Amino acid sequence: MPPSRLLSIASFLLIITTAPLIHAADLQKGLTAxxxxxxxxxxxxxxxxAEQGHAKAQYSLGVMYGKGQGxxxxxxxxxxxxxxxAEQGHAxxxxxxxxxxxxxxxxxxxYSATLKWFTVxAEQGHASAQYNIGVMYNNAxxxxxxxxxxxxxAEQGHAxAQYNLGVMYDNGDGIxxxxxxxxxxxxxxAEQGxxxxxxxxxxxxxxxxxxxxNYNVxxxxxxxxAEQxxxxxxxxxxxxxxxxxxxxxxxxxARNWFSHAAKQGEAGAQYNLGLMYANGYGVSPDYVQAYMWxxxxxxxxxxxxxxxxxxxxxxxxxxxxxxxxxLSRERAAEHG
Numbered sequence: 001m002p003p004s005r006l007l008s009i010a011s012f013l014l015i016i017t018t019a020p021l022i023h024a025a026d027l028q029k030g031l032t033a034x035x036x037x038x039x040x041x042x043x044x045x046x047x048x049x050a051e052q053g054h055a056k057a058q059y060s061l062g063v064m065y066g067k068g069q070g071x072x073x074x075x076x077x078x079x080x081x082x083x084x085x086a087e088q089g090h091a092x093x094x095x096x097x098x099x100x101x102x103x104x105x106x107x108x109x110x111y112s113a114t115l116k117w118f119t120v121x122a123e124q125g126h127a128s129a130q131y132n133i134g135v136m137y138n139n140a141x142x143x144x145x146x147x148x149x150x151x152x153x154a155e156q157g158h159a160x161a162q163y164n165l166g167v168m169y170d171n172g173d174g175i176x177x178x179x180x181x182x183x184x185x186x187x188x189x190a191e192q193g194x195x196x197x198x199x200x201x202x203x204x205x206x207x208x209x210x211x212x213x214n215y216n217v218x219x220x221x222x223x224x225x226a227e228q229x230x231x232x233x234x235x236x237x238x239x240x241x242x243x244x245x246x247x248x249x250x251x252x253x254a255r256n257w258f259s260h261a262a263k264q265g266e267a268g269a270q271y272n273l274g275l276m277y278a279n280g281y282g283v284s285p286d287y288v289q290a291y292m293w294x295x296x297x298x299x300x301x302x303x304x305x306x307x308x309x310x311x312x313x314x315x316x317x318x319x320x321x322x323x324x325x326x327l328s329r330e331r332a333a334e335h336g
Contacts, residue, residue: 027056034060039070050081058085059093066096066105075106086117094121095129102132111136122149127156134161143174154185162189163197170200170209179210190221198225199233206236206245215246226257234261235269242272242281251282262293265335270297271305278312287316291324296331 030045043064049057058081064071066078079100085093098117101110115136121129134149147168153161166185169178183204189197202221205214219240225233238258241250255276261269274293277286291312297305313321 027054027060030057030060034064034069039064043070050084053084053088055085055088055090055093058082058088059090059096062093062096066100075100079106086120089120089124091121091124091126091129094118094124095126095132098129098132122152125152125156127153127158127161130156131158131161131164134164138164138168138173141174143168146173147175154188157188157192159189159192159194159197162186162192163194163200166197166200170204179204183210190224193228195225195228195230195233198222198228199230199236202233202236206240215240219246226260229260229264231261231264231266231269234258234264235266235272238269238272242276251276255282262296263331263335265296265300267297267300267302267305270294270300271302271308274305274308278308287312288320288324288327291316291321292327292331295324295328299328299332 026045026049030042030049033039033041033045042060046057046060046064050061062078062081062085063069065074065081067073071077079097082093082097082100086097094117098114098121100106101113101117103109107113115133118129118133118136122133130149130153134146134153137143137149138146147165150161150165150168154165162185166182166189167173168175169185170182171177183201186197186201186204190201198221202218202225204210205221206218207213219237222233222236222240226237234257238254238256238261240246241254241257243249255273258269258273258276262273270293274290274297275281276283277293278290279285291309294305294308294312298309312324316324
């Protein structure tokens with residue numbers, strides 16, 4: 001075989017084998033640039049690759065245009081590049097495309113298209129897609145399908161899916177109620193810092209659902225959630241300090257936690273705060289404050305609070321009632 005033929009074949013093989021390496025290097029240079037806020041360089045590196053059909057580059061451009069990173073935000077351009085990559089089977093692009101159809105970014109909202117793209121991503125193991133499909137089926141009350149997809153995502157460590165799976169087992173939504181399973185999934189999400197899961201885990205230990213009642217453990221999880229501003233946990237910490245459950249009774253701390261939750265509109269906390277002011281628990285009795293908190297709770301449907309409004313009215317002057325009602329309106333306006 002002539003030497004020149006050997007040389008041409010060798011050169012051809014060199015081009016074939018090095019081209020993917022060049023692509024990978026340029027892609028990485030773009031990623032490094034983007035991580036340092038140099039989006040102009042990222043755009044310059046990714047655009048040629050995307051135009052040649054490189055799915056990861058197409059996805060990266062979709063993210064840039066979708067977020068307006070280094071370019072004007074352009075949902076149409078984001079949609080173009082996500083679609084190009086999604087049609088090549090790129091799971092993150094499929095998920096992003098589904099999200100755009102779900103939210104109506106660059107396209108009319110289209111839940112059929114959303115489900116289509118979430119599903120193909122989910123079938124590749126994309127946990128967020130699996131979770132979102134679970135939500136869609138859950139909202140449609142197809143609990144078997146919701147359970148399937150929540151479980152798939154939960155087993156990959158998706159905290160929201162773990163929490164929702166816990167709720168399904170806790171409530172018996174489409175399945176037999178199972179406190180042990182609920183406890184398992186709440187704990188998995190709680191240990192990742194999910195405040196709702198922490199609060200529900202606290203509730204299970206407080207009430208003894210699936211575990212022996214344990215106020216100390218309940219307090220631990222309620223506190224973790226309350227410090228993330230989860231209102232039910234704040235209200236329950238108020239209850240525990242007010243009753244001395246797992247802690248020494250401390251009305252000042254109880255009032256502090258009730259106040260946090262009450263100011264966010266938690267009716268039970270508003271009612272309990274009203275009781276503290278009405279009876280002078282840890283504070284001087286203050287009928288105006290008591291009436292205000294009872295009135296706010298009553299407006300949210302709390303029946304005992306409504307009854308207490310009537311009781312307080314019989315103990316107050318007309319001017320006190322007028323002041324309390326004015327404060328109620330101001331507080332309601334702040335919250336609503």
